[in-house]
Amino acid sequence: MTGLSRRGAWTVAIVATLTMTVSYIDRATFGVLAPSVTAALNISEEEYGWLQSAFAFAYLIATPLAGWWIDRAGARRGLVASVLVWSTIAALHAIVPSFGVLFALRIALGLAEGPSFPGSAQTVQRILPANERERGFGVLFTGSSIGGMLVPPLAAFLFGIAGWHGAFLGTALVGLLWVPLWIAITGQAAVRARLDAPREVSTAPRPRFIDLARHPLMIRALIAIVAVAPIVGFLQAWGAKYLVRAFHLGQKDVGAYLWLPPLALDVGAIAFGHFASKQRRGEGVPPRLLVGIALVLIACFAALPLAETPWMGVGIIAVAMAGGGAIYTLVTADLLGRVPPSSIAFAGGILAGAQSLSHIVAGPLVGASVAATASFDTVAITLGAWAVPGVVIWLLWRPRRY
Secondary structure (H helix, E strand, O other): OOOOOHHHHHHHHHHHHHHHHHHHHHHHHHHHHHHHHHHHOOOOHHHHHHHHHHHHHHHHHHHHHHHHHHHHHOHHHHHHHHHHHHHHHHHHHHHOOOHHHHHHHHHHHHHHOOOHHHHHHHHHHHHOOHHHHHHHHHHHOHHHHHHHHHHHHHHHHHHHHHHHHHHHHHHHHHHHHHHHHHHHHHOOHHHHHHHOOOOOOOOOOOOOHHHHHOOHHHHHHHHHHHHHHHHHOHHHHHHHHHHHHHHOOOHHHHHHOOOHHHHHHHHHHHHHHHHHHHOOOOOOOOOHHHHHHHHHHHHHHHHHHHOOOHHHHHHHHHHHHHHHHHHHHHHHHHHHOOOOHHHHHHHHHHHHHHHHHHHHHHHHHHHHHHHHHOOOHHHHHHHHHHHHHHHHHHHHOOOOOO
């Protein structure tokens, strides 16, 4: 494990983080271009909701399977193959002729992107020394938000030049630019020695799946995640459509606004995580005050009908996203700090699955509501109210440790 400097190790970790950025750009481009694509293909709001659920369902299935595959193939090779496949699928969105084909492509993209997080996480785990891995994972989780900030202006700019067909092709090329960078960085002998090394195996007893999944600590965490996930997922799926419908913006104009909420999510996650680490609390005592403050922020989503300008609307969404990022961070850290060390990745996977499941259910319901009311007002009020009881349950419930 010698021969690799700290700077070299962090360079690999940062390039791995960019895998998450590429992944998010390819999956989120459709959401930014949705007003134009759905109009061109005569896709209803309800059908659009099903398209969002199609990706989430495929991603839900693919992620654990991809983790199994990456453990055997290794991230150094596995990520290259995955990025090439999903970039090709993303580019094929440019020639989609109908709802049915688009539905199939969204499923294919969700399946192909499954290795993105497992591969990136494995890289951070193997390339960084133990005392820097927590910091490395903190950086890794910003990858998706960076993609969320980049894709609105990028897709809108490309749309202005070449329409939505050209925008899909242009954003797909980002993944192809990442491939040679990854190959060059990971081609060094010292990097290969770390990334291709056998994974660490824990000898600690590992709880059965059913025992882990039904434990009160897990149930409490799942309730909180399911409560806030629909709001956190709103931006990617419906942000552009909201701006177009509520404020009659053109497709090329939405990118100037949609960069702010992802930035707010990062700020909320990092800031609340920092404050939680500074608190002096007894062992097993969660940061209830911070979670309560975050709940107030995310519940502000219910005020979206009051927005009179695009910036007011985006500002309200940004406040809610900051609260969502904080709750994600605090709830996840609390759970993973209490489960057996041999089950940390498994427990994190269950939480990630809960997020995807929430998006699967929420997509068609949001689409049906918008189709019936011709606005997002009911959706905003409902989702803002939905977040409250789940987080309150998390705050009041005091289950035993594993």
